[in-house]
Amino acid sequence: AAAAVRATATLRERVAKMRHKLAVIAEGPFSRDALAGLIEIQERTAERVAKAPTLSPLEASDREDALTDWLEDRGIDHGWQLAPTFVQAGLDTDWLEQVAAAVDEEILPGAVGWLNYTVETELLMNEIADSTARVSHLVDAAKQYAQLDRAPYRTVDVHELLDSTLLMLSGKIGPRIEVVKEYDRTVPKVPAYPAELNQVWTNLIDNAVAAVNAAGGDGTLTVRTALHDDRLLVEFRDTGTGIDPEIRERIFDPFFTTKPVGEGTGLGLDISWRIVVNKHHGALQVESEPGDTRFQVLLPLTADDPDPDEETVREETP
Secondary structure, three states, X not given: OHHHHHHHHHHHHHHHHHHHHHHHHHHOOOXXXXXXXXXXXXXXXXXXXXXXXXXXXXXXXXXXXXXXXXXXXOOOOOHHHHHHHHHHOOXXXXXXXXXXXXXXXXXXXXXXXXXXXXXXXXXXXXXXXXXXXXXXXXXXXXXXXXXXXXXXXXXXOHHHHHHHHHHHOHHHHOOOEEEEEEOOOOOOOEEEOHHHHHHHHHHHHHHHHHHHHHOOOOEEEEEEEEEEOOEEEEEEEEOOOOOOOOOHHHOOOOOOOOOOOOOOOOOHHHHHHHHHHHXXXXXXXXXXXXXXXXXXXXXXXXXXXXXXXXXXXXXXXX
């Protein structure tokens, strides 16, 4: 959202400068054919921006140097400021040679300035489109994660739930942890409380990230789905420190945590157990050794629509 606001403000400024440049060009001694040629070049430049290639830092630097030299050789001021924008738009010296060949020498600086504003406005509109699309995508993921305006109990595709949770937690996962999705897309939808399953995924992913960070911060989180006998398996595998065998039997106990004081309540796995086992009549189990910890959620493929009051009693029953 901040990127869209910033780009919009800059776009307003660039469009104002483009209007000013247009007025300057209109007052100049340019023929109708010269103006028509400039407009055609503008259209082709805008098309070029949409197809700009992705360059490596070294390639971009080399192209910037070449463009700066080309602009300075033709007496165009501030070529070093224009070059990065042209490179980002996918323009090169060959393209500028075509521009120079299409306009008179005396109007080349004005034409280049005009094209610079064209390129900047196209890039800014791309940024606005990208940032607003990301906002929309994140809002959709938040709605999916929270299950707003949806029935609390229904048949769901667990992959949709997993994807929305991973997106919501992407900032916490960070760039150093690689997320690998091993989804079996052939598994059927299952009857479930989707908002509460998202809470389970959140707790298990949070624990996996903490384990990887404790092991140095670089690692892998693998999320796998598969059929396991007559149940759906959702597995979270991390390459973290592992769980000490001496405490493995206690990790599902309320208020038991291995996280530092202030970072964990000790309720995440207890809540997850209650949701999976008590409310969904599934199973939650763990296998662990250093560098390979797997939390496995097993959900039944079919179930009668439970009575909410009955489920509350079951959940509270020890």
